[in-house]
Amino acid sequence: MAYELFYWPGIQGRGEFVRLALEEAGADYVDVARKPRGMDALMALLEGEQIARPPFAPPFLKDGDALIGQTAAILFYLGPRLRLAPRDEAARLWVHQIQLTIADAVGEAHDVHHPISGGLYYEDQKPEALRAAKVFREERIPKFLAWFEAILARNPKGDRHLVGARTTYADLSLFQLIDGLAYAFPHGMKAALKKAPLAAALHAAVAERPRIRAYLASDRRIPFNESGIFRHYPELDG
Amino acid sequence: MAYELFYWPGIQGRGEFVRLALEEAGADYVDVARKPRGMDALMALLEGEQIARPPFAPPFLKDGDALIGQTAAILFYLGPRLRLAPRDEAARLWVHQIQLTIADAVGEAHDVHHPISGGLYYEDQKPEALRAAKVFREERIPKFLAWFEAILARNPKGDRHLVGARTTYADLSLFQLIDGLAYAFPHGMKAALKKAPLAAALHAAVAERPRIRAYLASDRRIPFNESGIFRHYPELDG
Numbered sequence A, B: 001m002a003y004e005l006f007y008w009p010g011i012q013g014r015g016e017f018v019r020l021a022l023e024e025a026g027a028d029y030v031d032v033a034r035k036p037r038g039m040d041a042l043m044a045l046l047e048g049e050q051i052a053r054p055p056f057a058p059p060f061l062k063d064g065d066a067l068i069g070q071t072a073a074i075l076f077y078l079g080p081r082l083r084l085a086p087r088d089e090a091a092r093l094w095v096h097q098i099q100l101t102i103a104d105a106v107g108e109a110h111d112v113h114h115p116i117s118g119g120l121y122y123e124d125q126k127p128e129a130l131r132a133a134k135v136f137r138e139e140r141i142p143k144f145l146a147w148f149e150a151i152l153a154r155n156p157k158g159d160r161h162l163v164g165a166r167t168t169y170a171d172l173s174l175f176q177l178i179d180g181l182a183y184a185f186p187h188g189m190k191a192a193l194k195k196a197p198l199a200a201a202l203h204a205a206v207a208e209r210p211r212i213r214a215y216l217a218s219d220r221r222i223p224f225n226e227s228g229i230f231r232h233y234p235e236l237d238g
Helices: A015-024 A038-047 A071-081 A091-115 A126-154 A168-183 A187-192 A197-207 A209-215 B015-025 B040-045 B071-081 B089-113 B126-154 B169-184 B186-192 B199-205 B208-216
Strands: A003-004 A027-032 A060-063 A066-069 B004-008 B029-030 B058-064 B066-069
Touching: A003 A015, A003 A038, A015 A027, A015 A071, A015 A168, A015 A209, A015 B040, A027 B169, A038 A060, A066 A071, A066 B089, A071 A091, A071 A168, A071 B089, A071 B186, A091 A168, A091 B071, A126 A187, A126 A197, A168 A187, A168 B058, A187 A197, A187 B015, A197 A209, B004 B040, B015 B029, B015 B071, B015 B169, B015 B208, B040 B058, B040 B066, B058 B071, B058 B089, B066 B126, B071 B089, B071 B169, B089 B169, B126 B186, B126 B199, B169 B186, B169 B199, B186 B199
Parallel strands: A003 A027, B004 B029
Antiparallel strands: A003 A060, A060 A066, B004 B058, B058 B066
């Protein structure tokens, strides 16, 4: 039975981290909300009063009777099933820990253009966003990249993967984080990635994996846009 | 061998979610950074170039050879070991999913007083914090509480616990979230909790659990203060 992914149509958003894992694995899945009447199905699970374990927000995944929300929890569930996580328990938790740190970076990247609230428009918080972007570009991006660089360099199985000698969902998620930041802050990221050559190489290598390459060229990959998490507002790029 | 918890001394912060689990279980643990030269030990693990799997930030836990960062990952690891998580895999992931949602709420609560950046002082972002606090109080607190209320009401084993019929670390974490929000926004939370009686009852019940009660009365419980995540700035309470 196909996995069912539920996420807002029209943006990559947090759903993209799950899509990349499903695509890399060649898994059978339906991107429900992009199908006819899919939004009704999404809202029924999100707001239905009979749902015993309702997700707080999209993305969420349905796998038969299992209904799982929170991007990192979805990937923790999918990891072994898609062969995108190590078998060893400690290594699996390490992959998850990296994923949670990527999630923190993603949240901060979002909050740069929505520092006051996700419930207000960007245009209503532009001066605040300008201030937030400066700190994010100058302090936070380098700090996150330095950590990824360090753990790539220290991976005893080689610096081509974050964990072990095979691709995990954390590699795919780091690709997406870097891809999104490079879209949002082309100027700032060009400089930042010079100091993070291993992370830059991982990003390039993931983009060339056959299934990911085919996916990125397909219409299943929603283009970056200014409704998503990673938004290109030139004034925020310094 | 005792668990070693590493967290900034002087604030409850994210370390408190781990402390509450260790305390409820009566586990043998050391709150390392609060001991003499503990900060040196913390920094050595955080910044040591020989650490194969370095945490990105405190809190982190050392259990023999295992070194685990990210609050939710630490609790996922500790859950079964402290008998604060169900045995069933799906239920354990559900507890984790709730924990991740609590973590999102905690992050938003922090960002209310630091909307522009965690790297600047509150005093440098007060007008922005006033705007952020209004949306947080009026929209976000009610939305999070409504979700906790719904999952308590729908727990087939009764509305005294978030998951199943026994206390999990998610119950302890929800206690801490509500405790912190009630400290930070006494006015706003009094109104909000009236619409979330099950969550309010859970908060009260956790505070009365014998080990938690003893812990809260001890000097191991750092008082809330204006350096932590939950800060009482009356101007932000509406």
